[in-house]
Amino acid sequence: MKPATRLYLYLSLSLVACLVLVPLVTTALGGFKSLGDLRVNPFGLPEQWVWSNYTDILFGERYWRQMGNSLLIASVTVFLTVVVSAMAAFTFAHVKFFGAAQLMNYFLIGLMFPVATAILPLFIRIRDLGLLDSYWGVILPQVAFGLGMSILLFRNYFRNLPDELFQAAFVDGCGYIRFFWHVSLPLSRPIVATVSIVSFVNSWNSYILPLIMLNTETKYPWPLGIMVYRGEFGTEWQLVLAFITLTILPTVIVFFLAQKHIIAGLTAGAVKS
Amino acid sequence: MASVELRDVRKAYGALEVIHGVSLSIADGEFIALVGPSGCGKSTLLRMIAGLEDISHGEVAIGGTVVNALTPRERNIAMVFQSYALYPHMTVAENMGFNLKLSGVPKPEIRTRVAEAARMLALEELLERKPSQLSGGQRQRVAMGRAIVRDPAVFLFDEPLSNLDAKLRVAMRTEIKTLHQKVATTSVYVTHDQIEAMTLADRIVVLNGGRIEQVGTPLDLYRMPANLFVAGFIGSPAMNFLEAEVDGADGQPAARLSDGTLVHLDGSRKVRRGQQVQLGIRPEHLLAGQTGDTVLEGDTVVVEPTGAQTHIVFTLAGKPVTAVVDGAFPARHGTPFRASIAAPQVHVFDRASGLSL
Numbered sequence: 001m002k003p004a005t006r007l008y009l010y011l012s013l014s015l016v017a018c019l020v021l022v023p024l025v026t027t028a029l030g031g032f033k034s035l036g037d038l039r040v041n042p043f044g045l046p047e048q049w050v051w052s053n054y055t056d057i058l059f060g061e062r063y064w065r066q067m068g069n070s071l072l073i074a075s076v077t078v079f080l081t082v083v084v085s086a087m088a089a090f091t092f093a094h095v096k097f098f099g100a101a102q103l104m105n106y107f108l109i110g111l112m113f114p115v116a117t118a119i120l121p122l123f124i125r126i127r128d129l130g131l132l133d134s135y136w137g138v139i140l141p142q143v144a145f146g147l148g149m150s151i152l153l154f155r156n157y158f159r160n161l162p163d164e165l166f167q168a169a170f171v172d173g174c175g176y177i178r179f180f181w182h183v184s185l186p187l188s189r190p191i192v193a194t195v196s197i198v199s200f201v202n203s204w205n206s207y208i209l210p211l212i213m214l215n216t217e218t219k220y221p222w223p224l225g226i227m228v229y230r231g232e233f234g235t236e237w238q239l240v241l242a243f244i245t246l247t248i249l250p251t252v253i254v255f256f257l258a259q260k261h262i263i264a265g266l267t268a269g270a271v272k273s
Numbered sequence: 274m275a276s277v278e279l280r281d282v283r284k285a286y287g288a289l290e291v292i293h294g295v296s297l298s299i300a301d302g303e304f305i306a307l308v309g310p311s312g313c314g315k316s317t318l319l320r321m322i323a324g325l326e327d328i329s330h331g332e333v334a335i336g337g338t339v340v341n342a343l344t345p346r347e348r349n350i351a352m353v354f355q356s357y358a359l360y361p362h363m364t365v366a367e368n369m370g371f372n373l374k375l376s377g378v379p380k381p382e383i384r385t386r387v388a389e390a391a392r393m394l395a396l397e398e399l400l401e402r403k404p405s406q407l408s409g410g411q412r413q414r415v416a417m418g419r420a421i422v423r424d425p426a427v428f429l430f431d432e433p434l435s436n437l438d439a440k441l442r443v444a445m446r447t448e449i450k451t452l453h454q455k456v457a458t459t460s461v462y463v464t465h466d467q468i469e470a471m472t473l474a475d476r477i478v479v480l481n482g483g484r485i486e487q488v489g490t491p492l493d494l495y496r497m498p499a500n501l502f503v504a505g506f507i508g509s510p511a512m513n514f515l516e517a518e519v520d521g522a523d524g525q526p527a528a529r530l531s532d533g534t535l536v537h538l539d540g541s542r543k544v545r546r547g548q549q550v551q552l553g554i555r556p557e558h559l560l561a562g563q564t565g566d567t568v569l570e571g572d573t574v575v576v577e578p579t580g581a582q583t584h585i586v587f588t589l590a591g592k593p594v595t596a597v598v599d600g601a602f603p604a605r606h607g608t609p610f611r612a613s614i615a616a617p618q619v620h621v622f623d624r625a626s627g628l629s630l
Binding site for chain 2: 162164165167168169170171172173174178182183186187
């Protein structure tokens with residue numbers, strides 16, 4: 001590699017890394033400052049390290065309860081998304097039936113609409129189903145909105161499994177269901193990981209759905225918890241920042257643990273393995 | 274073990290018919306090879322026997338039972354695929370035992386049967402490995418192991434050796450033959466390689482364009498091809514074809530090539546004077562330099578030494594003709610080449626119908 005190319009690569013990659021890291025570091029450091037310090041010195045190191053911002057949150061009951069709520073909602077969302085979209089995608093990939101293409105497109109249209117555009121009809125429907133102020137009222141819409149992308153990823157992956165594998169399994173005595181369970185799914189670990197991570201992160205950071213659907217404070221996931229630090233006349237930004245740092249920490253850790261799978265899953269099918 | 278019977282089997286995709294009424298009886302324990310060029314329908318036919326393709330018309334019977342409506346599993350067949358189609362996430366032992374596991378065979382019995390098959394195929398050391406850790410030949414053996422473990426009524430092979438290199442292919446060919454002699458299960462073997470078909474099969478079925486051209490033992494097909502297609506397909510290097518007109522001389526039939534050369538034919542050939550025919554001459558039947566019934570002469574165009582033998586291409590009546598001679602034969606490009614052929618070894622085909630006369 002030419003030195004000029006190398007320099008260019010390092011510079012551009014550093015720039016991108018900064019774009020990602022500066023907000024994260026600023027947030028984490030901001031959590032250690034007092035409000036006054038934060039106002040005059042938003043980006044530097046804290047003048048005085050205020051550990052109590054973090055410890056108060058960590059030793060309080062609310063943080064853990066909200067993390068628990070978020071975790072519960074996210075886990076159920078991930079589970080349902082993976083199960084439903086894998087089965088749907090398997091059908092689209094292997095079974096030819098009348099209207100398959102139309103149905104697939106119908107799912108894909110879902111990719112075009114963010115939750116916010118449908119929030120009013122969604123609210124009315126959830127109310128009619130009697131699921132307001134319950135975890136299901138958040139989980140089910142999240143699963144529904146995650147299906148389009150997940151089915152797309154799963155279907156492409158299943159399609160790239162060699163045909164002969166399916167035929168061999170068929171000769172061995174598998175039907176569609178056993179083939180799905182014994183062959184497709186075990187071979188799909190990277191894509192399962194990808195879909196899980198994507199839907200977990202989406203659910204973890206989801207703000208508007210819980211905001212509309214949940215009323216009881218004990219059921220709030222963490223993004224709603226931040227509202228506590230917003231008073232009528234001012235916001236305690238240093239606490240908000242500390243709270244955010246503590247809540248995004250789990251997703252960052254999960255990402256680092258699973259990043260190999262995520263990248264493998266996203267690029268699967270792009271090149272022949 | 275079971276016999277296999279095809280009765281007027283047809284396959285159509287919409288209005289397009291690709292298999293046009295194939296009837297064939299395969300005896301219990303017989304090894305049948307289906308050969309033909311790409312797209313002749315041999316794989317489709319095999320997959321119809323397997324149950325992976327619907328049968329548009331006609332019947333397939335295995336062991337006397339019509340199986341048209343049965344799934345591959347109910348037909349009790351085992352299939353070996355060209356790409357091996359091993360399950361990548363299972364070990365060799367799991368791959369081999371998968372169908373037994375699916376049919377609810379108890380674990381100790383699965384272990385015994387897998388071990389037995391592994392011993393037969395020399396796979397004992399590899400049972401705990403994943404397919405990705407095996408070589409091509411080993412994978413192919415596992416695929417065969419997967420087939421024999423279940424003790425099926427019929428083995429189906431779909432070009433199983435095409436993915437292997439030439440040397441390994443010969444070795445595996447021998448293994449398949451040995452295996453068949455050991456287990457004597459009815460086998461149907463699809464290949465485009467006529468050498469594979471000749472060496473392995475009890476009988477060969479030559480397919481072309483979805484029709485059977487000829488069925489017979491390997492030597493029958495070689496010695497008495499029914500038509501031009503079989504004559505050109507069986508044998509390597511391929512048979513030479515020369516256009517000629519029948520011209521009887523001294524009560525013995527003969528044919529005249531376009532350059533006037535007279536080729537003597539066997540008296541038993543049913544030809545009539547003036548008939549337009551195609552002569553078929555196998556390269557290995559052309560004897561260099563000697564005098565026989567007919568002597569053919571031409572300029573050497575290409576010399577291809579292969580070691581034991583040399584292939585010589587010379588021009589005769591404006592067409593290239595290949596002859597196989599001993600490796601020691603002094604052949605040079607551009608020099609005249611002289612070869613003779615005995616009358617019984619000249620095949621004669623009607624030019625219009627392509628049928629052997």
